[in-house]
Amino acid sequence: MESSEADVVISGISGRYPGSDNIEEFWLSLINGNELYSADDRRWPIGYVGLPPFKGTIKDISKVDQQFFRISPEEADSMDPQFRMLYEVVYEAIYDAGRYAFK
Incomplete structure (x- = not known):
């Protein structure tokens, strides 16, 4: 398939x-070298061999937003909490794609 100047890809x-809580906060944490885990995120006692000692917890x-x-x-x-979060993340990705598409 040949591409032309009229081909457009919109991604979010x-x-x-x-x-x-979002991509911007995550990016700033990476740039600033922030630790994203806390002492509360420890899975098992120090010295337990074979598995990562920390878990990543996501708040809320x-x-x-049930009404939305x-x-x-x-x-x-x-509903599974991950599925509820999927609703919000997919909506935000679509919104993010549209934010740049119609300028």
Whole structure:
């Protein structure tokens, strides 16, 4: 397939990370060399061999804007927290792509 000057790709980005609620916070943490894990993130006692000693925790994983996504409270309670977060992250990625597409 040949490309031409009229070909356009619109992409967006979003995410949640330990110690960062969005891509901008995560990027600033990386640039500044911030530690994204705390002492509370320790999985097991010091000296346990074979597995990483820390876990990455994401705050407010169980929250979702039920009204915005038109999810009933009962449905939201039965959903996996990762799936609820997926709603928000996908929406933010689409919004991010549109932010640059129509200037």
